[in-house]
Amino acid sequence: MTSVPSPARASARRRSARPRLLRPAVAAAALALVLTACGSSSTTTGGGDGKAAATRVVGTAHGKVTVPAHPLRIVSVHSWSTESLLDLGIRPVGVENSGANYVPPRYLKRWKAAAKVTTGADIDYEKIAALKPDLIVGVDVPYLSKAYKRLSAIAPTAFASFDESSSWSTYPQATATFVNGTAQLTRLKQKYDDRIAAVRTSLGTKLTDSSWDVIQGGFDSGNYWIYSPASPVGDILSRLGVRFASATASVGKGGTKSVSYERADLLKDADYVVYYTNNDGSPANDIQKLFALRTFKELPAAKKHRVVGTPDFLPGSYSDAMGVVDSIEKGLRGQAG
Incomplete structure (x- = not known):
C-alpha cells in the first residue's frame, strides 16, 4: 500500500475548487491561533454607525x-467558510464558485x-473589491495563503489555519469567531x-456491535482511498460509538491509504462500508469502478447491502x-437485524 497525502487535501480542494484534487502542503500557521479568543478591544471609529464601526x-x-x-x-473565498456562514444564518455577498453540483442542497439557493x-x-x-466587503473569510489552504496579502489590501481578511490532522469542526469554530457568531455556533453544536x-x-447495539471502513474514490489511476478513524466521517462514526474495521483502523491520524x-x-x-456520493446519490470520484469488481461484490458488506x-x-x-449522521442512521435502519 502506498501512503498518500491526507484526504483533507482533497476534501479542502473539493469543497473550494471542485475539481477535487490533492492539496499541496499544510499551512504553516499553528492551528491553535485560529481558536484564539477574540480580543476585548472594541473601538468605534468616528463618523458612521457605531455598530458597523466597532472592531474586535x-x-x-x-x-x-x-x-x-x-x-x-x-466575502467568503472557501466553501468551508461559506457553509459555516450560511449555517450561522449569515448570507455572504460573495462566495467561491464551487459548482452548483457540489454545493449541498441545504445551501444551494443562498449560494446561488x-x-x-x-x-x-x-x-x-476586482470583483471582490467592487462588492465593498468589510470582512473576507476563508481557510489558509496554499493557494489562498498566497493570495492573503492582496485580499487583505481590500478588506480585513481572516483565514482559519489549515491542518490536515484537525477535526472538521475546527473550521466552523474559526468562522464563527471571525464573524462574532459564537452564540449561534453554540446552538448548532448542541x-x-x-x-x-x-x-x-x-x-x-446496531451501532456499537458494527465495524466500519471509510472509503472514497481516489485520484490515483486504478486506486481508491481508505480513510482513517480521524477523518471527518471517522470522527462522526466515533461519536456514534461504532468500531472500525481493520482497513480504516490501520490508517494513521490525518492520513489515508491509496490502494489498488x-x-x-x-x-x-467490515460490517459496513461508508463512501462518498454526489448530491444525486450516485457514487463520487469513480468509486463505482471498485463496486463493479467481483472481489468487492463478494465482500460481506456488499452481499448484505451494507454499503452506505x-x-x-x-x-x-x-x-x-x-447529514452524515442521517445517512448512517438510514443505512442501519435499513437492516433487518
Whole structure:
C-alpha cells in the first residue's frame, strides 16, 4: 500500500475548487491561533454607525487581525467558510464558485444568490473589491495563503489555519469567531450533540456491535482511498460509538491509504462500508469502478447491502455533519437485524 497525502487535501480542494484534487502542503500557521479568543478591544471609529464601526481583534492563520465587531458585507473565498456562514444564518455577498453540483442542497439557493468571486485559485480581486466587503473569510489552504496579502489590501481578511490532522469542526469554530457568531455556533453544536445522542439511543447495539471502513474514490489511476478513524466521517462514526474495521483502523491520524481497486479484499472484515456520493446519490470520484469488481461484490458488506453512501462525506459545517449522521442512521435502519 502506498501512503498518500491526507484526504483533507482533497476534501479542502473539493469543497473550494471542485475539481477535487490533492492539496499541496499544510499551512504553516499553528492551528491553535485560529481558536484564539477574540480580543476585548472594541473601538468605534468616528463618523458612521457605531455598530458597523466597532472592531474586535481575532487570531487567524496570519496572526491577529482587527475585524468589524458586526461585519455587514462578508466575502467568503472557501466553501468551508461559506457553509459555516450560511449555517450561522449569515448570507455572504460573495462566495467561491464551487459548482452548483457540489454545493449541498441545504445551501444551494443562498449560494446561488451570492456573487461568485473565485474558481479555485483563480481569484477575481476586482470583483471582490467592487462588492465593498468589510470582512473576507476563508481557510489558509496554499493557494489562498498566497493570495492573503492582496485580499487583505481590500478588506480585513481572516483565514482559519489549515491542518490536515484537525477535526472538521475546527473550521466552523474559526468562522464563527471571525464573524462574532459564537452564540449561534453554540446552538448548532448542541443540536449536533443532541442528534448524536438520539441516534445512539435509538440504534443501540446496531451501532456499537458494527465495524466500519471509510472509503472514497481516489485520484490515483486504478486506486481508491481508505480513510482513517480521524477523518471527518471517522470522527462522526466515533461519536456514534461504532468500531472500525481493520482497513480504516490501520490508517494513521490525518492520513489515508491509496490502494489498488484489486485490493477490495482489504475491506473483508467490515460490517459496513461508508463512501462518498454526489448530491444525486450516485457514487463520487469513480468509486463505482471498485463496486463493479467481483472481489468487492463478494465482500460481506456488499452481499448484505451494507454499503452506505453520503453526500456529506467531507463536511464543512455542523449541518453537513448531521447529514452524515442521517445517512448512517438510514443505512442501519435499513437492516433487518
